[in-house]
Amino acid sequence: MVTKEKSADTKARAPSVEVVPPGDPRDRGGPAQPMFMVRDLKKHFPVRGGALNRTVAKVLAVDGVSFEVVKGETLGIVGESGCGKSTLARLLMHLIDITDGELIFDGEEVGVRNGIAMRDFRKAAQMVFQDSYSSLNPRLPVEDSIAYGPRVHGMSKKEAKNLARELLGKVGLRPEVFGPRYPHELSGGQKQRVNIARALAMSPRLVILDEAVSALDKSVEAQVLNLLRHLKRHFNLTYVFISHDLNVVQYISDRVLVMYLGEVVEIGPVDEIYAKPKHPYTRALLKSRLSMDPDERMDEAPITGDPPNPINPPSGCRFHTRCQFAETLCKTVAPKLPEGARPSDHVTACHMYNQTAGHSLFGKVPPAFETPVAEPASSARVAAKA
Amino acid sequence: MLNYILRRVAYAIPISLGVTIFCFALVYLAPGDPLTRLLPDDATAETIALIKAAYGFDKPIPIQYLNWLGRALTGDLGQSIQTNRAVADEVLIALGNTIIISTAAVILAFTLAFVMGTVAAYYNGGVADRVATSVSVLGVSIPNYWFGIVLIIIFAVNLRWLPATGMGPGGSEGFSIWEWSSVKFAILPVLTMAMVPIGIIMRSTRSAVSEVLSQDFVQTLRAKGMGEAAVLRHAVRNALPGVLAVMGLQFGYLMGGSILIETIFTWPGTGSLLNQAILNRDIPVLQGTILVLALIFVMTNLAVDILQTAVDPRIKRG
């Protein structure tokens, strides 16, 4: 099933995003067909209250999100906590019902009658969860947790167990030692390796990693990140990597998508986004990252105020309450991502970058940073040493 | 908070309706023709026809239920097969007698248990704590009606200090809580009844007080030279609302669960009424008494919840 591609250990991050995995029998749509297409995806959670417990409002957790995941790439998704990243991950996995929108997996729609069979989708797309405390069943030995998926898909007990052990080896855990252990006997990093093995047990093509390394210590984080990059090549995977940690996203991603209050505000190749961020929110995020470094700590807070409430998001551009460039226009008209953009394009949903919108700063947007951000991410440094 | 109270009240309505459905269904749980369950054995053809029409046994069950509910809402719970008196009247008289002993029992239990629980929490792990813990385990393990029998054996049979059973010569009407000649009849039932809530209230007092005592700010207060008495007063004041709520719930339990104790002491309350109804297979009385007791229980819980929210609005509930 899996192409054992042992290519030279060069950097997997290709400058071009049109990375096409070499011949994979599971590939249906061909190289040009995106692995995953997300169109106008929405998820609204009802808020109940009042004496009769009626629905009084809704949380617009994910509100009209569209993007594509190219085969073989790693798409990073960043944003503050509460911006809808985790909801998006669960929507992509079809773990919660979508309110509106379309999900197309390798040319076939997900969750509709004529689309891809749920059974096939469940094998092809897998997820790695963040919380290492609740992501493994505390009552099962970890090898049983890994074997559960294949068992559900009809593999015999013995086969599934062998597979689980083989995968434990692949994620760097000695099978005989760790297989029969219970989650509470494992460290955070080991648990996360088991989580990865569990996802791989389905031989997926797409893996969604939701804050997969966020709970780990820095050194462990680097090891797991390297493991992920290695596995990606080894198993010919496509990643959607969700994180609030800009350094980690920079290190692992080919392209980056920035979310704010349930919407996509900017998307593009990683180097461009990090070197020349467009959207004021992305700039603020990147600035705040720099400010973590004590030498460059700034006096003023990079983003003022708390993120607005997703129950009643601001009108017009959702960022206008915190944006230093906001104009009257921004309060009334919602900026859109330009249509027809290719995955390799760097685009943003901000009036300042839209000629027709009429923002006074169009074309004279101040440069994002005085000095270009050439400094490599900290985990990349650690990883390089490792 | 107002929203919460409204929602809580709104929530009690379907529960109460469910309770009425359950009580209505009791007649159908009883083996045999429900009609015969509602009639005295020597009923004349006339009465049979009357009851039949009144209950509408020829109509579909939902209609029967609505009719029954309508009558119950206007205070007509039917007639006792045994005495031919209105069930509502019998329940009302009995209810008063049950309230006397359950109120006294709850007050007694609360007073004893609160003091013991506080002492146990203060001397955490000490002798007092162990005694209190044992008493509370005993309280929930003991068959309380048996405890009543033991009390009778000791105080009525051997020592002859107190009467064993009944409510005194005057019965319900002659009973006065201000006269020893009446009160002495209530002492053993109240003692017996208090046994279970003592254990439960003590346990919640102990945990509430020791929780306050273990908090950091108590250490700070101590370090700042606050006296032990003041520390304890502070802890007690914080623990009190929660414990009072437990006491309220226990009152509801006692009211509804008095059947065994009242049977032992032949105390003429709702419990004895139920026991009589069971012995005589007097379903209307059984049905009416249970309906009233269950509704009281629902109301007590509701009142406790609302009061607790009013006293301590920080408690946030679904």
Next chain:
Amino acid sequence: MSNATTSVPSGLDAGGLDQLSPDVRSYWQMVGFRLRHDPVTLFFGAVILFVILAAIFAPLIAPKDPTLTSMIDRLKPIGYKDYLLGTDELGRDMTSRLIWGARSSLLMGLMPVVFALLIGGALGVIAGYVGGKTNMVIMRIMDVFYAFPSILLAVAISGAMGGGMLNGLISLTIVFIPPMCRIAETATTQVRGLDFVEAARATGGGTGSIIVTHILGNVLAPVFVYASGMVSVSILLASGLSFLGLGVAPPTPDWGLMLSTLRQAIYMNPIVCALPGVAILITSLSFNMVSDGLRQAMDVKL
């Protein structure tokens, strides 16, 4: 019901895990390990075992026929002739009746809890896992039964259906279904939201398979602890029903029924009259203590 706070058996916190032998590692092995090192629970467990053995081997142990009456030897005191614990109001041997009585008491203590555990537990797990309308319907119905103090509910159902052991069993089972259901529902709702259940769904596990593999194992502990505490309540309620004439029918020896029939004799032979209550107290106390021990032993956060 039982929440007595005795001190937790000596510190087996997460840090102490490393010192355990390598074969003590699954949750249940941990629980077993802690129980084996808890003398109080072991003692009361032994008492329960003793009562159970007495019930099973009653025909072999009991010195006399428990239903054999004797007009001459009525209400004899403890130690009279060869009546070790005296005789009852019909001259039957108290020792034999107490031994035989363990049968119905245990049966009525355990069976309703077991049935309620199965029915209520299943309902609760379904309500908790499926959620939504199903949850609402199931839990609202349970709430109605919660509107009755337990003894009142038992008396209502038994009273309407009439006495007898089967009816008593049914009514007690109904009494315990709502609390079991609620415990199971709460536990399931908590577990359902955890990532490993999502992960199982993400691998395509069906509802049934997920419940069996991932939910039950995690819901079992709290439900089981709660159920163990209910055994003592069930014994007390069952004996109460018998006492009211709503349980086991005479002449079957039953502790509650014995208390009831001996009640008339308290002026003549008070000690003997109190004996069945002692038997009930010991049994129910033992179950309470064991339940407490179980709860503490199972309170391992893994």
